[in-house]
Amino acid sequence: MNKYTILLFFIFSLFVSLLKAQDFALFRGTVRNEQSGEPLPNANITTYKPTTTSVTDVYGQFILKTLPEGTYEIQISAIGFKTIKQKINILKNDRSTYDFLLTPTQEALQTVEIFGRKEKSYTNNQSFIGSKTETKLRDLPQSVSYATKELIADQGLMRVGDIVKNFSGVNQFTFYDDITIRGFRINGGSNTQLVNGLRTTTGFWKQPLANYLERVEVLKGPSSALFGNSSPGGVVNRVTKKPLDETRKSLQFAVGSFNNMRALADFTGPMTSDKTLLYRLNIGYENAQSFRDLQFDKNIVIAPSFSFIPSANTRLNFDMVYNDSRSRLDRGQSVFANGDLYSTPISQSMSTANDFLNEQTYMITASLNHHFTNDLSFNASYIKTGYAEDLSEHRSANAYAVDGNGENIDNMVARQVFIRNRKRFMDNLAAFFNYQTRTGTILHKLVLGYDYAQEVLPVGGSQLTASGYRNKDNTGTIARFNPAKIADYMLDSQGNPIPNVSSFDLSNPLKSQQLQDASKYFFASTLVAPTYYHLNAFYLQDQLTFGPLQLLLGLRYETYKDIVNYKTEKADNVYQDVLLPRIGAVYTISPQINIYGTYVQGYNPQTASALSNPNAGGPFDPLENDMTEFGLKTAWLNGKLQLSTAVYQINQKNTLYAAPTADNADLLEQIGKERSKGIEFDIQGQILPYWSIIGSYAHNDAKITHGANNEELNRQKPNAPKNTANLWTRFSIPKGAVKGLGIGFGTNFVDKRNLSLNQDQTIPSYTLFNAALYYTIGKVQIQGNFNNITNKTHWVGGYDYIRLFPGTPRNFLFTLGYTF
Incomplete structure (x- = not known):
């Protein structure tokens, strides 16, 4: 036995002796919801003089074993419940179990x-x-x-x-x-x-x-x-973010790579002394350039929220989010026609200095919750969304420029110009009753509801398009180049057709990115057709609980109306309806472990144009899908750490494919089928009070199983990686000389993917590493985020090698925050 073993044995023996010398008493109990009688997990129990703490488990139970005999002031609190304080005598030989009942506050009754x-x-x-x-x-x-x-x-x-x-x-x-x-x-x-x-x-x-x-x-x-x-x-x-009944205020200022600057504010609290009126205000300003040439984002966000609680049974909320955005539209990176992904820098874009995208979006939400009794409540929510787009852009024409023989010019990408204005408005109303009752030992939570939604793209949307090749007289354009009719085109000194909009030179991009004179283009004006749809739906759902088993049974009936040729003399209504079931079950194996299974159905209406085209061969059924899923959900460390896994299979059918014949070029066939199956793992929460983590892994096998083109069958679907994995963790030092210092680390893995328009083209897999440092002193927090530390070149998606979407290279963001 070496000296270290003897020392450890001596320290352990001394510790045991000290424990035995104390006259510790046992304090244990259960915390419950006063209204329902159900146990409350994660309730906090605190004793004072000396101060000790405990947290209830999923059964609402707690135990403290290291309190000397005596009288204590205790405090019991839980989120959504009124805190209680009282004095209690704890005796050494007392084996009593104490029951504590907490009264729900208004926020615990939300539906x-x-x-x-x-x-x-x-x-x-x-x-x-x-x-x-x-x-x-x-x-x-x-x-x-x-x-x-x-x-x-x-x-x-x-x-x-x-x-x-x-x-x-x-x-x-x-x-x-x-x-x-x-x-x-x-x-x-x-x-x-x-x-x-x-x-x-x-x-x-x-x-x-x-x-x-x-x-x-x-x-x-x-x-x-x-x-x-x-x-x-x-x-x-x-x-x-919704209002809180306690005052919290924070400011953040951040600067980072690519001339990124942002300022954020978040204020919340009561507006009246009785806390019947609460507010929250979020304001954001962003002015950021990009690693992509000529790209930028300027955003102003104003998001107020108000909650009004006129009584214990009635609550109202008003939300608004307004965003004014100024930017350019980035259509992605193009590479040389030889297909070399690394032949152009990921910074290269097709934009020019006089392109712009201006957008305004607002979302206004109003919600009402009223309790008639403890078991019956009515809920209604309404949201109004408005969107306006003002766009002018130079972009690829989704093809390479061609020479006089119709062959691709390796370093030249054909371009086109869009100038567009359009608006969109959407309304959604959801109203439902919640009713809780028992039949014998079975608890029912019933939901009976109605949904209404509509979307309108109003009259006035239109687009100017400049594309194609100039005709021989330079009086107009021809959409495509046909070498057999080369005499119809205007040619340059090398015998190549002259495009309406100059091509983008990948080997010398600066000239292509400078200010362009749009007055020299031939434009064609097209209508952004006004559209209108609305849906009405009724649904009934019952959550049944008996013992460890919970069942979720739901049924929704929906009617969908779409107007083809909206706002014209040929306007015609197209109707679809569907009945959708939902079945699920959850079984509690232990306080920490639940297993579940579910079967759900879904649908997507076919577009009105496809359904109403007399030559398409319809009417057609909506896209129909269903999913079977089984999973495991667990909670550990008093519910602070969650682990879950799921296995699933999703099927979709009724995809429309073109099936033209010599007599009917518009004919469609409803033959498409898709299948996605896989497994997922997730972990999230706290391992220790100062150690947080989130991580996941997913394997997804997503394929088209039936279609018009046999070449696409049994091939992984576009931009759907077979494997992805993510991890992020943060640890903060709680005490000592470096108290307030924290460190974060994360990694992201995405498997290789097929592109959507050319599935013979792929983008490679990638792994990114990110890190962060935090330091909190009083009300001030300093934060530094460092992303893609290894400067990995990668692509987050793409249509083909003319429209690739590269990921951000190595970058940083420094943030200064102040709470008061």
């Missing part, structure tokens, strides 16, 4: 999200997205990924497209508001994204900003049974 979330961690235990009412995520029979505002802040993020890299099975498709979930694409123009659980729309080109968001959630799989037509991969829900 629509009106009050803000007070936690300050990577963990969010509750969500409204999966069941139309506040539900524990571990009790939801479907996979949900999320990122809290704390994670967003720690990673220094400002775009939703960057946030989703933390989610299993989710990755970017392009630069834009455009992502892939489990192999299926969704984007801001698809009308299926959600804000506060309500349907909204954006302009597609710019990713939503994140400074006004409480969290970002993704409900995986078809969600039509809850929200109407949506992607079979899932829906993204952006939850805005």
Whole structure:
């Protein structure tokens, strides 16, 4: 036995002797919800003089074993409940179990999200997205990924497209508001994204900003049974920050690579002494250049929110988000026609100095929650979205320039010009009743609701397009070059056709990127056709609980109306309807472990133009999809660390393919089928009070199983990597000389992908490494984020080798924050 072993044995023996010398008493108990009688996990128990703390487990139970006999003042608190304080005598031989009942505060009774979330961690235990009412995520029979505002802040993020890299099975498709979930694409123009659980729309080109968001959630799989037509991969829900009943104020200023500068403010608190009126105001300003030539973003965001609580049973909330954006539209990187991905720098873009994209977006939300009794409530939410686009751009014509023989010129990309104005407006109303009752030992949570949504693209949208090649008289253009008719074209000194818009020279880009004189172009004017659709839906859902088993049964009936040739004499209504079931089950194996299974169906209406074209061969059924998913959700360390896994298969059918014949060029066939299956793992939360983590891995096999072109069958779907993995962790030093110092580290892996328009072209896999340093002293926090530390050249998506979307090279962001 060496001297170190003897020393350790001596220290251990001394420690045991000291423990035995103490007359420790036992203090244990259970904390419950006063109204429902259910145990409260994660409640905090604090004793004073001496100060000790404990946290209840999933059964609401706690135990303190190291208190000397005596009288103590104790405090019991839980988020959403009134804190209680009382004195208690603790005796050495007393084996009593104490029961404590906490009264819910108003914020604990939410069935629509009106009050803000007070936690300050990577963990969010509750969500409204999966069941139309506040539900524990571990009790939801479907996979949900999320990122809290704390994670967003720690990673220094400002775009939703960057946030989703933390989610299993989710990755970017392009630069834009455009992502892939489990192999299926969704984007801001698809009308299926959600804000506060309500349907909204954006302009597609710019990713939503994140400074006004409480969290970002993704409900995986078809969600039509809850929200109407949506992607079979899932829906993204952006939850805005809501007012708190306590005063919090913060300011942030940040500077970073590529002349990036931002200033953010977040103020919240009560506006009246009785806290019946609460407010929150988020303001953001961003002025950032880019690693991409000529690209920039200027954004002003104003996001006020007000909550009014006239009584214990009634709550109202008003939300608004206004974003004024000035930028250029980046259509991606082009490489030489020889297909060498590295033949041009990732900084090279097709834009010119007089291009611009100006956008204004507003979202106004009003919500009402009224409790008639403790078991019956009514909820209504309405959102109005407005979007305006003013665009002028030089972009690729999706082809290389050609010589007099019709052959590609290796270093020249054909260009075109778009000048466009359009607007879009969307309304969504959701109203539902929640009713809780029992039949014997079975607890029912019933939801009966109605949804209405409409979208209008009004009259006035139009576009000027300059493209093609100049005719021999220079009086107009010809759309495509035909070498057999070369005499019809204007030719240069080398015998090549002269384009309407000069081609982009990849080997000498500066001349192509300078100011261009649009007056020299021949423009064709086209109408951005006005459109209109609306939907009506009724749904019924029951969450049944008996013992350790919970069942979720839902049914939604939806009618969808689309007007083809809207605002013309040929206007015609096109109707579709669908009945969508949802079945799920959750079984609690132990306080830490739940297993679940679910089957859900979804749909996407076919477009009115396809359905109403008399030559298309319709009518056609909507796109139909379904998902079967099984999973495991666990909570550890008193619920502070969540681990989950899911296996799934998603099927979609009724995709339309062109099937022209000699007699009918417009004929369509509804033969397309797609299948996505895979497995996902997620971990999120706290390992220690000062050590947070989020990580995921996903394997996704997403293929077209039936289509018009046999070459595309059994090939991985576009921009859908087979494997992705993500990890981010932060550790803060809680005490000592360097108290307040923190460090963060993360990595992202994305597998190689097929491109969408040319699946013979691929982009390679990549692994990125990121890091961060934090230092907090009093009310001041200094933060530095360092991303893509190894300066890895990579691409986040693409259509083909003319439109590639490169990822950001090595970059940094320094942030100074102040809370008061």
